[in-house]
Amino acid sequence: MKQLVVSAPPHLKTPRTTKRIMIDVVIALLPAAIMGVVLFGLYALLILALSVLSAVLTEYVYEIVAHKAWKSPSYFLDFWKGFDFTSVVTGLLLGMIIPANVPWYLPVLGAVFAIAVVKMLFGGTGKNVVNPAVAGRVFLFISFAAMTAYPVGKDFGLFAVYAPDNIVTGATPLTEYLAGNTVQVTKGMISNWLFGFGMTGCIGETCKIALLLGYLYLVIRKVIKFWQPLLYIAVTGLFAVCLEGFDFTAFLPSVLTGGLLLGAIFMATDYVTSPKSNLGNIIYFVALGLITAGLRKATGIEVVSFVILLMNIVVPLIDKFVPRRPFGYVREKKAKEVTSK
Amino acid sequence: MKAIKAKHLFHGVHVPDHKALASGKPIENAPEVDLFTVSLSQCLGKPSVPLVKAGDAVKQGQLIADAGGFIGAKIHSPASGTVKSVSDAIVIENDHTYETDYMPALSNPSPEEIKQRIADAGIVGMGGAGFPAFVKLNPQDPVDTLVINGAECEPYLTCDHRLMIERTKEIAEGIRLLSKALGVEKVFIGIEANKPDAIAAFEAFDFIQPVILKKQYPVGSEKHLIYACTGRKVAPGKLPASAGCIVQNVGTCYAVYEAVVLGKPLIERILTLSGGAVVEPKNYVVKIGTPFELLLKDNLTEDAEKIVCGGPMTGAALASLSRTVTKTTGGIVAMTKKETNVEQPTACIGCGKCADVCPMDLMPMNTAFYTAAGEYDLAAKLGGVMNCIECGACAYICPARRPLIQSIRKAKAEIRKGGKK
Numbered sequence: 001m002k003q004l005v006v007s008a009p010p011h012l013k014t015p016r017t018t019k020r021i022m023i024d025v026v027i028a029l030l031p032a033a034i035m036g037v038v039l040f041g042l043y044a045l046l047i048l049a050l051s052v053l054s055a056v057l058t059e060y061v062y063e064i065v066a067h068k069a070w071k072s073p074s075y076f077l078d079f080w081k082g083f084d085f086t087s088v089v090t091g092l093l094l095g096m097i098i099p100a101n102v103p104w105y106l107p108v109l110g111a112v113f114a115i116a117v118v119k120m121l122f123g124g125t126g127k128n129v130v131n132p133a134v135a136g137r138v139f140l141f142i143s144f145a146a147m148t149a150y151p152v153g154k155d156f157g158l159f160a161v162y163a164p165d166n167i168v169t170g171a172t173p174l175t176e177y178l179a180g181n182t183v184q185v186t187k188g189m190i191s192n193w194l195f196g197f198g199m200t201g202c203i204g205e206t207c208k209i210a211l212l213l214g215y216l217y218l219v220i221r222k223v224i225k226f227w228q229p230l231l232y233i234a235v236t237g238l239f240a241v242c243l244e245g246f247d248f249t250a251f252l253p254s255v256l257t258g259g260l261l262l263g264a265i266f267m268a269t270d271y272v273t274s275p276k277s278n279l280g281n282i283i284y285f286v287a288l289g290l291i292t293a294g295l296r297k298a299t300g301i302e303v304v305s306f307v308i309l310l311m312n313i314v315v316p317l318i319d320k321f322v323p324r325r326p327f328g329y330v331r332e333k334k335a336k337e338v339t340s341k
Numbered sequence: 342m343k344a345i346k347a348k349h350l351f352h353g354v355h356v357p358d359h360k361a362l363a364s365g366k367p368i369e370n371a372p373e374v375d376l377f378t379v380s381l382s383q384c385l386g387k388p389s390v391p392l393v394k395a396g397d398a399v400k401q402g403q404l405i406a407d408a409g410g411f412i413g414a415k416i417h418s419p420a421s422g423t424v425k426s427v428s429d430a431i432v433i434e435n436d437h438t439y440e441t442d443y444m445p446a447l448s449n450p451s452p453e454e455i456k457q458r459i460a461d462a463g464i465v466g467m468g469g470a471g472f473p474a475f476v477k478l479n480p481q482d483p484v485d486t487l488v489i490n491g492a493e494c495e496p497y498l499t500c501d502h503r504l505m506i507e508r509t510k511e512i513a514e515g516i517r518l519l520s521k522a523l524g525v526e527k528v529f530i531g532i533e534a535n536k537p538d539a540i541a542a543f544e545a546f547d548f549i550q551p552v553i554l555k556k557q558y559p560v561g562s563e564k565h566l567i568y569a570c571t572g573r574k575v576a577p578g579k580l581p582a583s584a585g586c587i588v589q590n591v592g593t594c595y596a597v598y599e600a601v602v603l604g605k606p607l608i609e610r611i612l613t614l615s616g617g618a619v620v621e622p623k624n625y626v627v628k629i630g631t632p633f634e635l636l637l638k639d640n641l642t643e644d645a646e647k648i649v650c651g652g653p654m655t656g657a658a659l660a661s662l663s664r665t666v667t668k669t670t671g672g673i674v675a676m677t678k679k680e681t682n683v684e685q686p687t688a689c690i691g692c693g694k695c696a697d698v699c700p701m702d703l704m705p706m707n708t709a710f711y712t713a714a715g716e717y718d719l720a721a722k723l724g725g726v727m728n729c730i731e732c733g734a735c736a737y738i739c740p741a742r743r744p745l746i747q748s749i750r751k752a753k754a755e756i757r758k759g760g761k762k
Contacts, residue, residue: 005646005683006660008747010733011653011674012356012496013682018690018740084687126688126741276693276706319707326728327351327701328564328574 018125022085024221028214029092029266035207039196040100040151044203048095051107055091058115066120086125090114093133093266096204097259097305098140101151106144110136130312131273134305141305150200174258174302193256205262215265228274228285229264235289236260243297254293263304264288273312280315280322287311344540344551347531347569353557354698354734356496356654358535363499363615363622368507370626371612377419377433377630378665379405384465385472386412391431397424400442402606405431408460414473414668415463417606419628430665433630444604455522455601462600463607463668467592468561469495469651471669474593478522480582487520488570488581489530491539491591492554492561495652498672500611501591503624505532505539508595513546515594518601520548523587529570530591533560558654559732563588565700577701577728592671612636613672617680618645627666633673634662646678653681654733686742695735695745701728705735709748717759720752727756 037045060079069075091111098107114136119128141147192198196206205211219226233255240254241247254260268274268288275284288311295303381388387409399405399418406416418433421440425432444461447454460475468490493501505512520528531552532540543551552570554560564575566588573584581588592610599605608629615622620640627636637648649656650664653674695705708724711717720726729749736745 002643002645004648004658004660005681006658007647007683008744008750009649009653009655009657010737010746011647011649011656011658011676011681012737013684013742014738014740015682016740017684017742018687021690021692021740082687086690124688126690271690271692274691276691276696276704278697320723324696324702324704324725326577326703326725328568328576328579329702330576 018086019084021223022089024218024223025089025266026085026092028217028221028223029089029096029204031210031213032204032207032262033092033096035196035210036096036100036203039206040203044100046104047098047100047102047107047203048092050104051095051098051111052088052091054108054111055087055094055115058112059087059120062116062120084125087115087119090119090132090136093204094136097133097137097202097262097267098147099150099201100203101149102140102144102146106140106146110140113139126272128272129316130309131267131270134267134308134312137305138309150202152198152200174253174296190252190256193252199257201257202259202262205259208256208261211261211265215261218265218269224265224269225281228269228281229261231282231285232264232268232288232292233260235286236264236293239290239293240297243293254296258302259304260292263308267305267308268311273315275315275318275322277319277322277324279324280318283318283322284311284315287314342544342547342550344544344553346553347555349568349572350555351565351568351700352698352702353559353565353700354738355556356558356737358556359496359615360499360502360535362497362619363613363624364502364536366499366503366622366624368503368611368624368626371628371631372635373435373437374420374628374631374635375435376425376632377422377435377628378632379416379419379431379433379630380665380667381406381409381416381429381431383416383463383471383629383668384412384414385470386410386414388429389413389416391427393424393427393431395424395426398422399424399433400440402444402608403442404606405433408463408473412473412476414465415461415606416629417463417608419608419630431630444600444606446604447601450518450601452522452524455518455597458601459522459597461606462596464593464596464600465607465668466590467596467610467669467671468590469655469669469671471667474589474597477587477589478519480580480587482580482582482585484523484582484585484587485525486527486529486571486586487516487523487525488567488586488588489516489528489549489591489594490561490563490566490588491530491532491536491543492566493536494533494558494561495654495656495671496558497615497674498613498652499615500613500624500671502536502539503613504595504611505536505591506542509542509545511598512591512594513543513549514602515596515598516546516549518597519589519594525587531560531566531570558734558737559700559730562700562730562732564730607668610666610668610670612666612670613674614640615672616645616649616675617677618642618648618675627670629666629668631666632662633659633664633666636666636673637662637675641675642677644677645675646683647676647681649674649676654737655731684742686744689741689743692740694738694740695743698734698738700732700734701725701730703729705729705745705749706743708752709743709745712748712752712755717752717755721756724752726752729753 114132118132118135237251237255244250389406420435422436464474466472703725708726711720
């Protein structure tokens with residue numbers, strides 16, 4: 001008999017590791033990414049690929065330097081054995097939340113910032129305070145004017161060559177709506193919103209059907225809880241209705257246009273930067289919804305990524321001050337009543 | 342009585358049960374033992390005090406060690422023969438005559454007689470924790486319900502399942518004696534839904550209410566079994582009696598039957614031998630003090646990676662086979678590398694799955710975080726570690742393979758050392 005392994009219980013473990021969960025998230029993102037390429041052409045594919053590659057390479061280079069791998073060369077390969085796909089998720093997500101007509105170096109810059117500054121400098125996987133992809137987008141958004149002009153899906157055709165000057169850009173349906181242009185919600189319009197045809201927006205956010213497919217996959221694989229994105233989306237929509245003086249036509253435009261679906265399904269639900277308890281999560285998603293609808297009304301621009309960034313910073317506080325009662329817990333007042341009887 | 346479904350639900354985790362390996366194997370006698378090594382630590386509590394010395398002749402069932410304190414258990418000789426040595430274990434050489442020295446059988450005993458006999462027979466909780474049974478039978482609070490634990494939610498183990506279908510009448514008699522000793526009318530037996538034959542077997546008795554428990558780990562935990570069967574919650578830090586309930590394992594009920602009706606002290610138990618690295622899974626009747634090596638000698642494959650004493654969710658991994666069977670050994674599980682899934686821990690990603698599955702509604706990730714930082718007060722406050730039952734559900738589900746149970750044990754030990762809570 002060979003040497004027995006001794007460790008603390010339990011001696012059974014679920015087959016679902018961090019790596020497996022991250023691969024699930026990538027799979028869930030794929031439909032929206034593919035639809036982004038269909039709508040915005042192969043240049044969008046280039047942006048997504050650059051974003052993912054530079055995210056992974058940044059993590060690799062950072063780890064090589066941090067581990068002083070030249071002293072123990074086996075680490076050059078060991079990194080890939082322990083690779084957990086979190087940077088692939090970050091890179092893909094970042095590529096999907098920038099417009100398709102930006103210069104090629106923008107996704108590279110954004111990914112390097114997201115991984116090196118936001119994730120690795122704070123301690124790597126699980127230690128980042130804010131969502132790296134969202135922080136990367138906000139970094140690009142406030143640094144480059146190109147981030148504010150959105151191309152129209154289907155204007156390119158799949159094999160269009162990148163030519164920034166020839167692209168028709170416009171305000172997104174959301175900003176148009178927020179600017180006060182009355183939106184007559186028709187059936188054709190809703191299907192355009194759902195499929196993303198003729199819509200302006202970022203690569204991954206225009207096709208809502210693909211995002212919903214990803215949502216279904218994540219729920220079925222139990223990566224996220226079904227109510228988390230729904231809560232965010234519903235609160236945003238309903239609060240927008242309230243702000244418009246109970247005009248229920250405001251619900252669909254504020255839910256189906258802009259980056260709300262992508263943000264609610266893939267960015268706000270990020271494990272590291274969302275609260276850990278159920279009660280904390282309810283507070284977090286309701287607050288996200290309220291602030292999103294309120295700021296949209298106040299500023300007239302799309303604010304989902306900024307709001308997620310803001311709430312990410314509040315998460316440690318929520319975790320600290322939202323208590324979780326143990327099984328069988330009796331409130332002190334009630335306990336006293338019981339004993340006095 | 343007709344079985345009812347448990348309505349009260351709590352958090353838990355679905356663990357593949359692997360019970361099919363051994364659940365079809367009838368109980369059989371373990372191989373003959375030449376040398377018994379009976380440990381003096383047979384239960385939760387103080388070790389027992391030996392009453393024999395080297396060279397003494399003993400009979401099967403003779404008292405060889407007295408309880409070391411109020412929470413302690415008497416120990417009886419598993420066979421007739423000669424005492425070879427006495428240290429922290431009593432070694433007895435078997436003369437293979439099995440000459441018995443049992444207590445007299447009791448017919449129609451009073452509640453006091455039953456309690457006394459349970460103490461005299463050295464019966465401890467057979468589920469695994471090994472709390473002396475008679476201590477539980479003298480509760481501080483008024484008790485109106487007896488809950489029998491037939492859940493057996495630990496994967497691989499089938500000893501309680503086999504016992505329930507092969508010795509149903511004996512267990513029912515034990516339950517009747519226990520309810521008489523406690524003076525309670527209401528008796529529930531909670532059985533997990535994956536044992537329909539056992540549930541059907543207990544429907545034949547009109548004083549027992551079988552409850553079908555949802556297949557979920559850890560439904561066999563005392564507090565959660567009470568909640569599933571009766572809807573009562575035991576407050577944190579309180580004993581089940583505070584909710585008017587007493588929980589006993591089916592194995593304990595069988596031991597009570599043997600002690601009262603046959604006069605036989607607790608010298609043997611049912612043990613499951615299972616796992617992917619076992620050639621032929623078995624359910625054995627083993628005598629206390631039987632060496633593990635004898636049980637596994639010809640029955641272990643080459644690729645055994647881990648050998649676990651008890652169930653794989655809470656049992657201890659063994660470094661060698663030098664241990665012997667005690668009153669609480671419900672199983673030996675030999676696992677292959679593929680089954681145990683030993684991996685290096687990676688960084689916590691804060692997914693919160695450990696909190697989702699925690700049956701005690703605690704925050705294991707907070708305990709781990711603050712224990713690593715040496716902040717044990719915060720581990721107790723924000724992690725709730727002192728209420729943990731160490732079921733292992735959190736560490737099972739953790740995708741980052743964090744060693745959560747180690748953190749919890751460390752925090753508990755440090756907090757107890759500091760005397761703070």
